[in-house]
Amino acid sequence: MKAPLNRRVFVAGYAAATALGNTFAKTWKRAVSGEAGFRRVTRCKTASRSNVVGEIPEWDPTSLPYVTPKDASIWNGAYVFLTMEMCKQALLHGGLEIDGDTGPRTACLIGSALNGTDAFRIGMDNYVNRGPFKVSPYLLPNVCANLPAGKAGMLLNFTGPIFSPQGACASANHAIAIGSRMIRDGDCDFVLAGGVETCILPEIIQGFSNMLATIKVGPKDRAHEDPTLASRPFSLDRKGFVLSEGAGVLLLAAEGKIESLGLEKRAEVAGIGWTSDAKHFTRPNKETIVRAIHDAIDDAEISVQDIGSINAHGTSTPTGDATEVECMREIFGRQISNIPVTANKSQVGHSLGASAAIEAALSIESLRKSIVLPTVNHIPDPAFADIDVVPDKIRKHTYEHVLSNSFGFGGTNCCIVFRGV
Numbered sequence: 001m002k003a004p005l006n007r008r009v010f011v012a013g014y015a016a017a018t019a020l021g022n023t024f025a026k027t028w029k030r031a032v033s034g035e036a037g038f039r040r041v042t043r044c045k046t047a048s049r050s051n052v053v054g055e056i057p058e059w060d061p062t063s064l065p066y067v068t069p070k071d072a073s074i075w076n077g078a079y080v081f082l083t084m085e086m087c088k089q090a091l092l093h094g095g096l097e098i099d100g101d102t103g104p105r106t107a108c109l110i111g112s113a114l115n116g117t118d119a120f121r122i123g124m125d126n127y128v129n130r131g132p133f134k135v136s137p138y139l140l141p142n143v144c145a146n147l148p149a150g151k152a153g154m155l156l157n158f159t160g161p162i163f164s165p166q167g168a169c170a171s172a173n174h175a176i177a178i179g180s181r182m183i184r185d186g187d188c189d190f191v192l193a194g195g196v197e198t199c200i201l202p203e204i205i206q207g208f209s210n211m212l213a214t215i216k217v218g219p220k221d222r223a224h225e226d227p228t229l230a231s232r233p234f235s236l237d238r239k240g241f242v243l244s245e246g247a248g249v250l251l252l253a254a255e256g257k258i259e260s261l262g263l264e265k266r267a268e269v270a271g272i273g274w275t276s277d278a279k280h281f282t283r284p285n286k287e288t289i290v291r292a293i294h295d296a297i298d299d300a301e302i303s304v305q306d307i308g309s310i311n312a313h314g315t316s317t318p319t320g321d322a323t324e325v326e327c328m329r330e331i332f333g334r335q336i337s338n339i340p341v342t343a344n345k346s347q348v349g350h351s352l353g354a355s356a357a358i359e360a361a362l363s364i365e366s367l368r369k370s371i372v373l374p375t376v377n378h379i380p381d382p383a384f385a386d387i388d389v390v391p392d393k394i395r396k397h398t399y400e401h402v403l404s405n406s407f408g409f410g411g412t413n414c415c416i417v418f419r420g421v
Helices: 024-032 069-074 079-094 117-129 139-143 147-156 168-185 202-210 255-260 286-299 318-338 352-368
Strands: 009-017 038-040 052-054 106-111 190-197 246-254 267-276 307-311 401-408 412-419
Touching: 009 024, 009 079, 009 168, 009 255, 009 352, 024 352, 079 106, 079 147, 079 190, 079 246, 106 147, 106 168, 117 139, 139 147, 147 190, 168 190, 168 246, 168 267, 168 352, 168 401, 168 412, 190 352, 246 255, 246 352, 267 286, 267 352, 286 318, 286 401, 286 412, 307 352, 318 401, 352 401, 352 412
Parallel strands: 106 190, 307 401
Antiparallel strands: 009 246, 009 267, 038 052, 190 246, 267 412, 401 412
């Protein structure tokens, strides 16, 4: 194999669809206003008490100009069109034109935790209630994890490698990390990297509820009358995460190419750290998370004192938040009280495999604008008195490096340091 080119990797653009908005611009506008995007579920019917979710507002793929009625009926894995649109928006935001030169050098890595579960659900319902010959011949393409990236390539005309990094709730950070390594080594010049999740299904809602992962909003809960209060990372009364659909895509670019094409450098992918727990399939392991964060900082060739902000995994679960705080204390020591910690899931919920890409985009935009986004719905927990979670309102803050944490089921951890430019 050829020697790696050792190129620097920059973020040239990004796109996101979240519970706050169907574009990054709409998401950002509401995020800086301190809003949260949760409501009672409308995508499906469920008897679960975990019925407060994050749904993408005003998201109707049938209104997209490239989606015909036939396409809409064939591609019933909702993550397909969402991926296509986010890849398109990321290219537009980054200003990259896909042509005969850039197309073969552009890859697409879109991770997902659940993939086309909704399409499988429809196929199974048809099989049971209408007979085996009513199962769509397009079922298998709909559940193939790489298919959304492939469809994005068909729409946008890039022909570099496409695949789906499968790292559960850390999938999107894995996509960004792998894509960055591919650009660094010279396998491609551009990568559309991120994650997508269309998970608002009754079985998924009930499954998370039964494993005590998501919040159950009872009559005495403060979110009962106002669902936007349901997600509250690091808060005294946190009770579980809010399940949300969403997607995020970053356009990564090699330094020489971004300069020759006159694209904007929005941030640099400075450091990557990834580990596995070998401990438990859902409970986080402090030792290996600490190592992932240390490795990301070391890879960036900086010290812990250089981290100016942390975008926490911050799911709003009692154990998860407490473990992450323990990890931050071990790494940063007394300095942790001086580092703003943002938990975006307080505003957009937990989009599983898409979360890390959404949070990366929000982190980079915050870095560029010298602010930190808030952790909303916060009631101080005395156990976390030394952690500055930037409660409820944005804060002016100038810094050079942001650490973005992401952890997933199966004991998978991926942390990335972004550097301002």
